[in-house]
Amino acid sequence: MDIQVWSDVICPWCYIGKRRLERAVKSLDGEVTITYRAYQLDPSPVPEPLPVKQVMAAKFGGPDRVEQMFTQVAAVGASEGLRLDFDRALAANTFAAHRLISWAAIRERQADMLDALQRAHFTDGIDIGSLPALATMAGAIGLDPAEALAHLESEAGTAAVHADIEEARALDISSVPAFVIDAKYVVSGAQEPATLLAAFEEITRREDANAGR
Numbered sequence: 001m002d003i004q005v006w007s008d009v010i011c012p013w014c015y016i017g018k019r020r021l022e023r024a025v026k027s028l029d030g031e032v033t034i035t036y037r038a039y040q041l042d043p044s045p046v047p048e049p050l051p052v053k054q055v056m057a058a059k060f061g062g063p064d065r066v067e068q069m070f071t072q073v074a075a076v077g078a079s080e081g082l083r084l085d086f087d088r089a090l091a092a093n094t095f096a097a098h099r100l101i102s103w104a105a106i107r108e109r110q111a112d113m114l115d116a117l118q119r120a121h122f123t124d125g126i127d128i129g130s131l132p133a134l135a136t137m138a139g140a141i142g143l144d145p146a147e148a149l150a151h152l153e154s155e156a157g158t159a160a161v162h163a164d165i166e167e168a169r170a171l172d173i174s175s176v177p178a179f180v181i182d183a184k185y186v187v188s189g190a191q192e193p194a195t196l197l198a199a200f201e202e203i204t205r206r207e208d209a210n211a212g213r
Helices: 012-026 052-059 063-079 095-106 110-122 131-140 145-153 158-170 193-211
Strands: 002-007 033-038 178-181 185-188
Touching: 002 012, 012 033, 012 063, 012 110, 012 193, 033 095, 033 110, 033 158, 052 063, 095 110, 095 131, 095 145, 095 158, 110 131, 131 145, 178 193, 185 193
Parallel strands: 002 033
Antiparallel strands: 002 178, 178 185
């Protein structure tokens, strides 16, 4: 089974969805490949790394509404063993982070790189829009930080990220996480592991039935 996952680094439901996907896949029989694809919830430039709470309050009805939203998602994250500290999280444009994830994928460390960046953003309050910070994150998972920084300071990987975003548009993906299975089936949202597993098993049943015709 091939699973293509469109997600954004600063999307809390994508962080939760990744953890739930990993749990679901452990229960699947057969070979499974997972590839993470780039998506940007907001491609706008971020001139300075302001607190996420401040930025979101300006967009979504004030601090009380945002506090309620973040408290809910942090509780869901905690139930999955994830710490989402929105008091520390900083707003960032994620295009460079996606380029770094693509670079790490060539070195077979894509999932590790994504996990490190999500943890940096949601738990450690690191500005993942900063190229030096991103290079440090590459070093944290055992990749060469100088090589990572050189990659980020060039235009390398830009076309790959744009291609992912264009493909998401072609597939009518408008919210993330979105899981595209075997290039045919789409499952949207950070579904519970049991829900994902049931969907994957049904897809396998259908594919086996089609193969037997």
